[in-house]
Amino acid sequence: MVKNTLKVIVLVLVLAVLGSCENDEIQEPPPNIVLFLVDDMGWQDTSVPFWSERTAFNDRYHTPNMERLAKEGVKFTQAYATPVCSPTRVSLMTGMNAARHRVTNWTLKKDSLQPMETDHPQLEFPLWNVNGMSPVAGDSLAVHAMPLPQALHDIGYFTVHSGKAHLGAIGTPGENPLNLGFDVNIAGHAAGAPESYLGTENFGNGKEGRETWAVPGLENYYGKDIFLTEAITQEALKVVDSAVTHQQPFFLYMSHYAVHTPIMGDERFVQKYLEKGLDSTEAKYASLVEGMDKSLGDILNYLTDKNIEENTIVIFMSDNGGLSAHARGGEPNTHNKPLASGKGSMYEGGIREPMLVKWLNKTEPGTVSNEQIIIEDFYPSILKMAGIDSLETVQKVDGQSFVEILKDEPKYEGLRPLIWHYPNEWGVTGPGIGAASAVRQGDWKFIYFHADRRMELYNLKTDIGETKNLASEQPEKLLEMASILTTQLKAKRAQMPIDKSTGKPVEYPLEMLPNEKE
Numbered sequence: 435m436v437k438n439t440l441k442v443i444v445l446v447l448v449l450a451v452l453g454s455c456e457n458d459e460i461q462e463p464p465p466n467i468v469l470f471l472v473d474d475m476g477w478q479d480t481s482v483p484f485w486s487e488r489t490a491f492n493d494r495y496h497t498p499n500m501e502r503l504a505k506e507g508v509k510f511t512q513a514y515a516t517p518v519c520s521p522t523r524v525s526l527m528t529g530m531n532a533a534r535h536r537v538t539n540w541t542l543k544k545d546s547l548q549p550m551e552t553d554h555p556q557l558e559f560p561l562w563n564v565n566g567m568s569p570v571a572g573d574s575l576a577v578h579a580m581p582l583p584q585a586l587h588d589i590g591y592f593t594v595h596s597g598k599a600h601l602g603a604i605g606t607p608g609e610n611p612l613n614l615g616f617d618v619n620i621a622g623h624a625a626g627a628p629e630s631y632l633g634t635e636n637f638g639n640g641k642e643g644r645e646t647w648a649v650p651g652l653e654n655y656y657g658k659d660i661f662l663t664e665a666i667t668q669e670a671l672k673v674v675d676s677a678v679t680h681q682q683p684f685f686l687y688m689s690h691y692a693v694h695t696p697i698m699g700d701e702r703f704v705q706k707y708l709e710k711g712l713d714s715t716e717a718k719y720a721s722l723v724e725g726m727d728k729s730l731g732d733i734l735n736y737l738t739d740k741n742i743e744e745n746t747i748v749i750f751m752s753d754n755g756g757l758s759a760h761a762r763g764g765e766p767n768t769h770n771k772p773l774a775s776g777k778g779s780m781y782e783g784g785i786r787e788p789m790l791v792k793w794l795n796k797t798e799p800g801t802v803s804n805e806q807i808i809i810e811d812f813y814p815s816i817l818k819m820a821g822i823d824s825l826e827t828v829q830k831v832d833g834q835s836f837v838e839i840l841k842d843e844p845k846y847e848g849l850r851p852l853i854w855h856y857p858n859e860w861g862v863t864g865p866g867i868g869a870a871s872a873v874r875q876g877d878w879k880f881i882y883f884h885a886d887r888r889m890e891l892y893n894l895k896t897d898i899g900e901t902k903n904l905a906s907e908q909p910e911k912l913l914e915m916a917s918i919l920t921t922q923l924k925a926k927r928a929q930m931p932i933d934k935s936t937g938k939p940v941e942y943p944l945e946m947l948p949n950e951k952e
């Protein structure tokens with residue numbers, strides 16, 4: 435009996451060794467993936483410094499679970515999104531740059547520009563994809579693409595959407611995450627903000643005239659003393675647990691409504707910020723941040739408790755810069771200092787994001803990467819993490835995988851340019867806010883403002899605050915950057931606004947430089 439048992443053990447061992455020699459990759463089960471996206475969170479709205487120095491903001495906010503994630507994973511110091519919500523979210527779900535997918539502003543109403551886009555004194559805005567993204571071909575004013583969750587669903591992932599969607603206008607297929615490859619949708623719809631964060635207010639449901647903004651679903655929490663951030667986390671983990679029980683790999687898109695307006699206090703955390711001396715609005719904002727961080731901690735704890743930490747990748751990101759032009763306490767446009775401006779702006783305060791990735795046994799814990807990442811890179815990266823090396827998609831994917839960076843392999847040595855294109859009006863004024871295009875390559879950043887054709891050139895290595903415009907001092911660099919941006923915009927068939935005074939499209943930047951005028 436003992437002898438036979440030994441024989442079986444030896445046979446099993448031999449088969450295991452043979453199996454692993456044949457193909458290492460096949461032996462590994464596909465990893466679970468948690469994509470934790472925060473709304474409107476600034477680069478420094480955290481106790482984790484993403485710069486070479488700690489700032490006063492890093493001391494203001496308390497995010498212990500982000501600290502834990504940074505210790506266990508890779509911290510990216512130069513990760514970028516677009517200046518506002520929908521363009522970022524569509525890039526994330528399609529891998530396309532905003533200039534190409536043309537969902538260049540925030541979406542809400544079907545087939546129509548919003549009022550702030552119809553009464554601009556100088557510019558007539560292009561008919562951008564106001565309906566957002568669509569899983570089917572032929573929808574007007576929408577970008578047709580293979581959505582990221584659909585690709586993951588198709589190879590066997592259980593795909594869960596929890597929180598804010600904001601991917602398609604009201605009454606279009608893209609408004610419902612279930613049409614985009616998610617198996618479950620918790621609380622996501624067309625709107626990009628919640629009417630209320632409070633369970634005691636039914637998250638805004640039942641409030642007359644505010645139906646657009648009331649958070650859908652979550653009826654189980656109506657009337658209860660629970661914050662939205664907490665409710666969507668609890669629901670998400672409940673749903674994920676069914677996949678874990680069946681040993682099915684899962685993709686959890688934990689897409690928080692926080693820390694977007696309305697800035698409402700999370701009672702669990704607000705008092706200590708008042709005691710720190712913050713004004714009422716800023717204390718509430720800090721409590722939104724800490725509530726979000728608590729959600730992150732709950733998810734990390736869940737993974738540990740279920741013993742699936744080793745085979746679960748956790749990615750942390752925000753969708754645009756921290757709000758600073760309005761609705762905040764204190765002086766406007768200062769909430770991201772030393773970065774200039776905030777949400778809506780082409781300056782770093784509008785686009786630079788806190789990004790963390792944890793992948794145990796693949797990444798070195800506590801490392802820092804200064805590689806420049808942009809939001810469309812997430813699509814090919816997450817596919818690669820799931821084992822999809824190449825995928826035939828209807829859309830042209832602009833992003834590049836950052837998986838090699840996680841494994842500490844050299845990447846982007848040729849210093850690829852990163853492109854932003856926002857030929858629109860956000861609806862709020864502030865520094866660097868307004869129709870513009872921009873490019874970053876290496877340490878240099880060039881911004882072209884459409885209304886007055888203003889050009890700005892900065893060296894971010896020496897001037898992260900974009901305080902010294904080098905456009906006139908460095909004409910050769912200006913020409914080089916204008917040329918790169920023009921080439922990139924043309925290649926992506928970027929739409930420019932029409933100048934009302936001439937009736938013609940705003941020129942590409944290269945056409946505005948003296949020697950290059952055609």
Ligand code: CA
Binds near residue numbers: 473519694
């Ligand atoms: Ca946002």
